[in-house]
Amino acid sequence: MSLYEEFRAHVRAQTPVALATIVEGPGIGAKLMVSRTNGTEVVTGSLGHPDLDRVVARDTAGELEAGRTGVRHYGPEGQATPEDLVDTPTVVVFIESFSPPPQMWIFGAVDFTAALGRVAKVLGYRVTVCDAREIFATKRRFPMADEVMVTWPTPMFESRGHTLGPRDAVCILTHDPKFDVPAVQGALATNVGYIGVMGSRKTHAKRLERLAEVGVSSPEQLSRLMSPIGLDLGGRTPEETAIAICAEIIARRTGHTATSLKLTSGSIHS
Amino acid sequence: MREILDDIDRWRSAGKKVAVARVINIEGSGPRDPGAAMAVNEDGEVAGSVSGGCVEGAVVSEALGIIHDGGPGKMVSFGYSDDEAFAVGLTCGGIIRLYIERLDW
Numbered sequence: 001m002s003l004y005e006e007f008r009a010h011v012r013a014q015t016p017v018a019l020a021t022i023v024e025g026p027g028i029g030a031k032l033m034v035s036r037t038n039g040t041e042v043v044t045g046s047l048g049h050p051d052l053d054r055v056v057a058r059d060t061a062g063e064l065e066a067g068r069t070g071v072r073h074y075g076p077e078g079q080a081t082p083e084d085l086v087d088t089p090t091v092v093v094f095i096e097s098f099s100p101p102p103q104m105w106i107f108g109a110v111d112f113t114a115a116l117g118r119v120a121k122v123l124g125y126r127v128t129v130c131d132a133r134e135i136f137a138t139k140r141r142f143p144m145a146d147e148v149m150v151t152w153p154t155p156m157f158e159s160r161g162h163t164l165g166p167r168d169a170v171c172i173l174t175h176d177p178k179f180d181v182p183a184v185q186g187a188l189a190t191n192v193g194y195i196g197v198m199g200s201r202k203t204h205a206k207r208l209e210r211l212a213e214v215g216v217s218s219p220e221q222l223s224r225l226m227s228p229i230g231l232d233l234g235g236r237t238p239e240e241t242a243i244a245i246c247a248e249i250i251a252r253r254t255g256h257t258a259t260s261l262k263l264t265s266g267s268i269h270s
Numbered sequence: 271m272r273e274i275l276d277d278i279d280r281w282r283s284a285g286k287k288v289a290v291a292r293v294i295n296i297e298g299s300g301p302r303d304p305g306a307a308m309a310v311n312e313d314g315e316v317a318g319s320v321s322g323g324c325v326e327g328a329v330v331s332e333a334l335g336i337i338h339d340g341g342p343g344k345m346v347s348f349g350y351s352d353d354e355a356f357a358v359g360l361t362c363g364g365i366i367r368l369y370i371e372r373l374d375w
Contacts, residue, residue, distance in 0.1 A: 003375050008279075011272050021343075023294055023369040029343045031375055069305040071295055094294050094369060096305045098272065267298075 003031055003045050010035050014100040018064035020056050022047055024092035026076050034060045051078035052091065060095050067099040067167070101126045102167040106145075107153060107183045108174035109136035112198065115238035116171060117144045119246050125169070130156055132179065153179060157186030169194040169249050171229065175203060181210050188221050194249045196229035204228050231258055271307040277317035278309050278373065286311040288373040289333035293320050294345065298364035309373070312337050320368060324348075332370050343371025 001009075010017035017035040022028050027048040034057055035042050043057045055078035063070065072095060074080055075088040104120045106113050109131035117127045121144050130149040131137035137150045149156060164170070170187040172195070174180045180197060184207075187195045199207060204227050211217065230244035231251070251258040261268060271292070281288050293306040301322035308318040308326065310333035319326060325348045332346055349365030 004373060008275055011275065021369065021371075023343070024345055029371055029375075069303070071304075094292070094304075096271075096292070 003033060006035075006044060007033055011098050016064055016097075016099050018060045018095060018097040020047070020060045020093050020095045022091055023071075023094045025090050027091065032056055032060065034064055036061075036064065047091070047093070049077050052076065054078060055080055056093055056095075063095045064097045064099070067097050069096045071095075102169070103128065103164065104169045104171065105130060105156075105164075107131070107170070107172045107179065108176070108198075109133065109138075109141065109148075110173050110175075112173050112238045112241055114142055114144070115242040116173070116245060117142055119239070119242040120169075123246060123250075131174075153183035153186045157183075157189065161186060161190040164190040164192040166191060166193040167253075168192050169196070171245060172197045173229075175199055177207070177210055180207065181214060184211060184225065185214065185216060188216065188224060194252055195225050196245055196248065197225055197227035198229045199227065201228060226252070271305070271318075274307055274309045274318040277315075281309075281311040281315070282373075286313065287337045288312075289337050289370060290373050291320055291329045291333060291368045291370040294367045294369050296364055296366055297349070302366075310334065310337070321348075321366060325366065325368075329368065329370065336370055336372055340372070343369055345369055 007017060007019060015035060015037050017033060020032045022030045030047045032043065032045040032047050032053060041061055046053050047056055052074060055074060059072055072093050073085065074091045074093060075085050076091055079085055079088060101124050104125040105128045106116055107130050109129060113129055117129060120127050127145045128147045128149060129137060129142045129145045130151060130153065132150065132152045134150050137148050139148050142148055170192050172180050172183045174183070175198060184195070184197060197207065207227070226248060230241060231248045233240065233244045235241055235244055247258060257264065278288055289310050291308045293302055293304050295304055302320055306320050308316060308320045308329060310316055310330050314330055314334060316326065316330060320329060328348065345367060347365060347367040
């Protein structure tokens, strides 16, 4: 199997893989690949010198862990400190990480769920719909979902909550205290980057009381909850609401203000 | 690159030579992030994109040159303030650097 074929197999299977390519300097075009399957790192390919391979493999594994893509500079024998790089030709290495797609867990098999699932798919999420009611939580109602789970929030978070990270989102659309209180509790126990909870301001106020009853009341915990969910776009339909939720997720991740660019100044992409 | 794999496979199984251009870095304002990729086959067919459409035409001619010359990969840059850049600019005013190579690895 060629390096490209191995690389392609990892990308298709969504196992984490990073590709390091010399894009400038001696050995241009040479490649080294680091993949991680079930916690084991595998290094394939070579950049032409064993010391360079060792240093770049180490850095590539680090970039892969963080899901980052970028450029690094070395000497032809893996020198990496500025003093060592004086008087040597520079090898410019482009390290590109391919991490599995971010996850969105949507709790509640309601009208808004299908629209949110569709918009999330456009943004590249792996979408999981979760509801305890068997007649509502069906693949037929949510064909866009990668997975439809008939279960309660608590077992869902207990078995898989550890897979959620800063790039992931949990959207709780149930409006049902039996379901949304344990879902909020479960989500708060993870490192998930976004927790949105649907409901009117009245529902939100009542939910805060119920959360306090189960011990969720600290400002740090409550500040993680985006509730009521979504940006104030004024939309009404499930699709418009889905855009408002996803726009909020993007703005939270980037730390931008979600104001019209016309009303702001400065660099757009920074 | 994930999104262009199907087109690349189709071309390769039809025996076509393929080149891939990847965004390496961006200075200033740029429409696509590092890693954005575009593939070109020997007939000039294109999959994916590396900018908002400002430099794709120039990337196709570079890629075809690399496919036909058979040489190693190379860096090319586009942007208003780079003397060696091509006569196309990014409408958003940034500089984009790409690495273009044949897919023969």
